[in-house]
Structure formats: structure tokens, C-alpha cells
Amino acid sequence: MSVLGLQPVVVQALGGIFALLSLASVVVAVIGSRLSDDVRQEVVARIQSWWLMFFIFAVAMALSRNVSLAFFAFVSFMALKEYFSLVPTRRADRRVLFWAYLAIPAQYVLVAMEWYGMFIILIPVYAFLLLPMRMVLAGETRHFLRAAGITHWGLMAMVFSISHVAYLLVLPEAINPGAGGAGLVLFLVFLTQFNDVAQYCWGKLLGRNKALPTVSPGKTTEGVIGGLATTIVLAWLLAGWLTPLSTAEAIAAGALIGMAGFIGDVTISALKRDLGVKDSGSLLPGHGGILDRIDSLIYTAPLFFHFIHYLHY
Amino acid sequence: MIGILRWLFFTLLVRPVVGIVLGMNVRGREHLPKTGPAIITANHNSHLDAMVLMSLLPHRLLHRVRPVAAADYFMKGRFLSWFSTKIIGILPIARKSGAGDDPLAGCYEALEAGEILIIFPEGSRGEPERMAPFRGGVAKLARLYPDVPVAPVFMHGLGKALPRGEGLLVPFMLDIYVGPSLHGRDEDDDFLVTLREKIEVLASQHHAASWD
Numbered sequence: 275m276s277v278l279g280l281q282p283v284v285v286q287a288l289g290g291i292f293a294l295l296s297l298a299s300v301v302v303a304v305i306g307s308r309l310s311d312d313v314r315q316e317v318v319a320r321i322q323s324w325w326l327m328f329f330i331f332a333v334a335m336a337l338s339r340n341v342s343l344a345f346f347a348f349v350s351f352m353a354l355k356e357y358f359s360l361v362p363t364r365r366a367d368r369r370v371l372f373w374a375y376l377a378i379p380a381q382y383v384l385v386a387m388e389w390y391g392m393f394i395i396l397i398p399v400y401a402f403l404l405l406p407m408r409m410v411l412a413g414e415t416r417h418f419l420r421a422a423g424i425t426h427w428g429l430m431a432m433v434f435s436i437s438h439v440a441y442l443l444v445l446p447e448a449i450n451p452g453a454g455g456a457g458l459v460l461f462l463v464f465l466t467q468f469n470d471v472a473q474y475c476w477g478k479l480l481g482r483n484k485a486l487p488t489v490s491p492g493k494t495t496e497g498v499i500g501g502l503a504t505t506i507v508l509a510w511l512l513a514g515w516l517t518p519l520s521t522a523e524a525i526a527a528g529a530l531i532g533m534a535g536f537i538g539d540v541t542i543s544a545l546k547r548d549l550g551v552k553d554s555g556s557l558l559p560g561h562g563g564i565l566d567r568i569d570s571l572i573y574t575a576p577l578f579f580h581f582i583h584y585l586h587y
Numbered sequence: 588m589i590g591i592l593r594w595l596f597f598t599l600l601v602r603p604v605v606g607i608v609l610g611m612n613v614r615g616r617e618h619l620p621k622t623g624p625a626i627i628t629a630n631h632n633s634h635l636d637a638m639v640l641m642s643l644l645p646h647r648l649l650h651r652v653r654p655v656a657a658a659d660y661f662m663k664g665r666f667l668s669w670f671s672t673k674i675i676g677i678l679p680i681a682r683k684s685g686a687g688d689d690p691l692a693g694c695y696e697a698l699e700a701g702e703i704l705i706i707f708p709e710g711s712r713g714e715p716e717r718m719a720p721f722r723g724g725v726a727k728l729a730r731l732y733p734d735v736p737v738a739p740v741f742m743h744g745l746g747k748a749l750p751r752g753e754g755l756l757v758p759f760m761l762d763i764y765v766g767p768s769l770h771g772r773d774e775d776d777d778f779l780v781t782l783r784e785k786i787e788v789l790a791s792q793h794h795a796a797s798w799d
Contacts, residue, residue, distance in 0.1 A: 351758075355610060359744065359760035365715065368747070372757045550794055 280336055283453040283515060287460045288332050295324055327567075331463070335456055339443060340386060342456075346440040347382040352564045353432040354378065360549055360565075361424050366414035373408055374425055377401050378433055385440045393441060397434040402426055435572045438579040439463065449586055450518045457516035458582065465512075465528065466574045469505040469535040476500025490543040493536075502532035518586050530581055531574045538573030542566070589673050590650065596674050597642065597649060605635070605642045608758050609748055614792070615765035618738055619643060623651050623701040625768070626737045628725055630718050630786060631707035632746035637675070639742065639761060640705050653678040653697050654705040655724075678704065680724075691724055698732050708782065715746030718786070726778040729771030736768035739782060741789035764789035 280288075298321050306314050334345035358371055377397055384393040406422045439462065443455035450457060477497025485493040509528025513519040519527055542565055605611065620627065627640055637654035644652060658679035661671040671677045678697055680690045697704055706728075708721035729737055744761035766789050774781050 352610070355758045355760060358758075363747070365747070365750075368753065368757050369755065372755060375758060 280456060281453055284335070284456045284460060287453070287457070287464075287512075287516060288335070291328060291460075291464060295321065295328060298324075335459070339455075342443055342459075343382055343386055343440050346436060347378055349564065349568065350378050350382075350433045350436045351375070353436065353568055354428055356563050356565050357428045357432055360546075360551060361428070362420075363424075364414060364417060364421050366412045367409060367421055367425070370405055370408050370412065370421075370425065374401070374405060374429055377429055381433055381437045382440060385437060385444060388444045390441075393437070397429050401429055405429075431572045435576050436568065438575040439571065442579060442582075445583075445587055453516045461509075461512055461516040462531070462574060462578050463571070465505055465509055465531045466535050466570050468508060469501050469532050470539065470570055472504040473497045473501030473536065473539075476504070486540055489547065490540045493540065498536050501536070502529065505529075505532035505535075517582065519582065523585060527578060527581060530577055534573040534577045535570035538570040541573070542569035593649070593674050593676070594646075597646075601638045602642050604756075605639050605761075608756070609639075609744070610758075610760045611639070611643075611763055612760060613643065613763045613765070615767075615789075616643065618765040618767050620703055620736060620738060620768070622648075623703045624698040624732070624735050626698075626704045626706055626725065626728060626735060627740060628706050628708055628737060628782060628786070629740035629742055630790070631709045631712050632715055632742065633712060633749045633751070635745050635749050636707065636712075636742060637677075637705050639745065639763070640740065641675075643763070644703070648703065650676070651701065652676060652703045652705065655680055655694060655707075657682050657711075659683075682710070691727060694724075694728055695731070698728070698735055704728075708779070712751045715750040716743065718783075718790075721779050721783050723779060725782065729769070729774070729778050731771075733770060733772035736770060737782065738768045739766045739785040739789060740764065741766075741786050741793065743790075743793050762793055764792055 302314070302317055302321060306318070309317065330345070334342045354375065358374075363371065381393065381396055384396060405425055406418075409418065409422060439459055442458040442462065445455050445458065447454045453460075473493070474497065477492070477494045477500070480496040480500065481494030483495045484491060485495045485498050506525055506528035509524050509531065510521065513521075513524030513527065517524070517527075546565075629636060629640060637656070641649065641652050641654070654675065654677050656671065656677040656679060658681050661677055662668045662679050668679075672679065678693050680693060681688070682690075694704060706725050708725050709719040710722045711719070713719040725737065729735070741764045742761060743763075744759045747757070748759040748761070749756050766785050769778070769782060769785065771778060
């Protein structure tokens with residue numbers, strides 16, 4: 275069975291996520307009255323946002339490879355815009371920021387062209403060297419280093435990192451004949467997001483010791499370890515189906531995603547704390563802005579990509 | 588025909604630009620007027636300010652919204668006057684009026700016809716993200732029409748995205764704060780002071796990171 279060009283395995287995986295979300299909706303509907311109002315509202319809003327993200331993601335994946343790439347480019351755009359709107363910027367840098375935005379289409383066109391050599395250096399080398407040059411042309415030296423650093427950090431996190439998810443889609447099919455690039459994307463995105471949820475649930479159930487009280491008071495050591503263990507088990511269960519990873523590699527990939535997801539989450543928390551904001555925006559009810567949703571992915575995407583790229587591609 | 592052009596302009600251009608290229612975080616949307624006559628007042632940073640406020644209102648109100656704008660600027664040339672009055676729907680007023688003419692006459696007609704006026708009391712866009720002194724027109728309208736609600740709005744972001752003198756739109760999220768409406772009947776002679784205070788209170792909720 276092949277739906278709109280998706281491999282059967284990918285359709286099954288999407289079906290699995292659909293079932294999981296349905297189950298979550300049913301569970302919340304049944305036990306909702308036993309939760310406190312705040313928690314219930316948050317969980318209901320989160321699940322609704324999950325449904326929305328799932329449908330957009332599934333439709334983009336099903337339409338065509340280039341639609342999926344455009345979808346990830348759009349995610350980078352929304353994230354970079356949210357970031358540039360949160361951080362302090364200089365009026366003199368308006369046109370510099372415009373050039374920074376142009377890195378998004380350039381980077382994703384490189385993905386579509388499967389030009390790996392240029393994909394991997396466009397932002398770390400060319401954008402890194404050229405944007406400060408554009409800033410020099412604007413002539414404002416006050417806060418120059420801060421502005422250059424802030425701009426490049428944003429490009430690396432929101433565009434370079436996230437574009438690694440897209441590059442998974444164009445990796446050669448022959449190495450992962452069952453599920454292809456779409457299988458790798460589902461594996462990465464599902465485990466990254468599930469790790470967040472598992473951390474939250476284990477933290478609510480068993481949480482005693484705060485993991486990083488000054489950065490993210492809600493995170494507990496028990497939650498992090500529970501999330502990590504859950505993610506490793508899921509990686510082990512899903513890898514044979516969606517990826518070319520061996521059992522040992524799958525367990526390592528699960529540990530990598532679990533740890534990196536936690537680090538990405540608290541890194542964006544530290545950034546928001548520095549800027550004095552709680553949520554990065556109000557795009558997704560219950561989730562804050564898009565930065566709050568992709569914080570873990572900023573870390574897991576390039577790390578998982580290079581892990582699997584080194585081992586198999 | 589004009590109605591269709593107008594609908595196309597807002598649906599295909601204004602709403603996608605404001606909603607996707609820029610993006611909005613709106614607080615207090617429930618305070619926006621649901622019907623006319625009403626006045627919406629806001630701080631002024633950019634030509635897009637009026638478009639953003641118009642796109643906050645439902646489609647069905649679009650044909651009744653009139654941004655009050657300077658005739659000397661927006662009525663220059665035939666195309667610009669046609670576009671300003673027919674497509675955007677501005678209500679042109681003379682910034683420097685001749686003796687005897689009441690520059691607000693068009694506003695009275697509009698309010699009496701149940702329309703929604705958008706007024707920028709600063710009068711001009713001025714320095715990006717800085718509020719200039721308010722002018723008295725809105726206070727006069729509130730005194731003459733004491734039952735018409737006047738909604739205070741604070742907007743941040745357009746001064747960065749498209750400030751005065753810049754032709755290049757750079758994407759930034761917009762933060763928009765709408766407060767409960769004031770009425771001329773509740774204020775004495777210091778309507779303008781109260782209105783400015785309300786907008787400043789909305790502005791103080793905003794956390795803006797800037798080095799300028």
C-alpha cells in the first residue's frame with residue numbers, strides 16, 4: 275500500500291502517531307476532571323497543538339519531497355523571525371537582518387540540490403564571514419560584536435541546525451530502502467518530541483530534585499533520566515523499522531537524542547531567561563512560540579544527522 | 588468592482604504580509620470594537636500601522652473602517668488618491684486647514700454613518716518606536732460624540748519592520764496591546780491626557796529589547 279508516494283512503513287508510522295494522539299485525547303477526556311484546572315487546560319491546549327502540527331507535518335510529507343523541504347524552510351523562517359524579534363537588535367542592522375533571512379532559501383535550495391559540501395559550509399563559513407562585512411558597511415561600531423554574535427547564533431540555531439532535518443529527507447534511499455529519508459525524519463522528530471513529553475510526565479510523577487534550578491526550575495533529574503530511558507527504549511523498538519541502524523547504534527542514537535533534547539530545551543530556556551520572557555510567542559496554544567517547540571530539535575537534528583551520516587552514508 | 592479589488596488586496600496581500608511575513612502577538616483583542624460607530628487610536632510608527640489594525644478586525648467590518656490620514660500626503664497624484672480612498676478607504680483630512688473649514692467634518696459624517704475611524708493622535712510617524720505629543724482632534728471627537736467608544740492600542744515592531752524613510756520590509760513579529768475603550772462622557776477636559784496614559788500603560792506591559 276502506498277499513499278501519495280509515501281513508503282508503507284512511513285504510512286504505518288504516521289498511523290501510529292495518529293493512534294497515539296487519539297489515545298492521548300481520549301485519556302485526557304476521561305481523566306480530565308481529576309486534573310487541576312491549570313494542568314488540564316495546558317494539556318488540552320498542548321494536545322490540540324500536537325494535532326495541528328501532526329496534520330501539517332503529515333500533509334507536507336505526503337505531498338512531495340519539495341513541499342516537505344519548503345515546510346522545513348518555513349519552520350526556519352518562523353523561528354528566525356521569532357528569535358530576531360526577541361533579541362535586542364540595532365536599527366543600523368535592518369538590512370543585515372534582511373540578508374540573514376536570505377540564508378534560509380539559499381540553505382534549503384542547497385538541500386534540494388543535494389549539494390552536501392556547500393550545505394555544510396554556507397552558514398558556518400560564508401554567512402559567518404559575510405554578515406559582519408555587511409555590518410561594517412552600515413558603519414555602526416557600537417555593540418558591533420554583540421550584534422554580530424547574536425545574528426550568527428540565530429542563523430546557526432534556526433537555519434543551519436533545523437536544515438539538517440530536511441537533509442535527512444534527501445539522503446540516498448538505497449541505504450534505507452524500507453522507509454527512506456522520510457523514515458529518518460519521523461524517527462528523529464518523533465523521538466525528540468516524545469522525549470520532551472516523557473521528561474514532563476516522569477518529572478510530574480517522580481520529580482524530586484531540580485536538575486538546573488537557575489535555568490529551568492521545572493526540570494527534574496528524575497524527569498530527565500526517565501525521559502532518556504523511555505527514548506532509548508523507543509529508539510531500540512523503532513530503529514529496525516525506520517532506520518538502517520543496528521541494535522547497538524539504535525540505543526546510542528536514543529541516548530544521543532534524549533540527552534541532546536534536554537540540552538537544547540534548557541539552552542533556549544537560558545536564552546529566554548536572559549531576555550526576560552517566559553514564552554517565545556503565542557503561535558501555538560499551550561506551547562508558547564515556535565522556538566519553544568523546536569528548542570530540542572535545534573540540538574538533536576545536527577547531532578543525529580551526523581551520527582547516522584558518519585555510520586551509514 | 589471596487590469592493591472586489593479591495594477584498595482581493597486585503598485577502599491576498601495585506602493579511603498574508605501582516606499574518607505570515609510579520610506575524611502578530613495580540614493581547615486584549617476582545618476590546619476591539621465589534622461594530623461602528625467607534626474610534627481606534629494607536630501610536631504611529633509606519634505606513635503599515637493602519638493596515639495592521641484593519642487586519643485585526645473581521646472581514647465583514649472592512650468596508651466600514653476608515654483610517655484618518657493626511658490629505659497632503661495621501662492625496663498626491665491621481666493613482667495614490669484613488670488607491671488611498673477606494674482600496675484602503677482612508678478618510679483624508681487637511682493638516683493645515685483654511686479659515687472657517689472644520690478639518691474634522693469628514694469624521695463627523697463617518698461616525699454618524701456608523702463607521703469605525705482609525706486615528707493616530709501623534710499625527711505623524713515620527714521617530715521609530717518613540718511616542719510624539721498627541722494632537723487634539725480625537726479629544727474633540729470624543730467630546731462631540733460622548734457615547735462613541737475610543738479603543739486605545741499600543742503597537743510595537745513596525746518601527747523595526749518598516750520605519751519611516753525605509754522601503755525594504757524586514758520581518759519582525761508585531762506586539763499589539765488593546766485596552767478597554769474610553770468614552771467622551773466619562774472624561775472631563777483632559778481626554779487626551781487620559782488616552783495617552785492608557786496607551787502608555789499598555790506600552791509598559793511590553794518588554795522591548797533594544798540597544799538604540
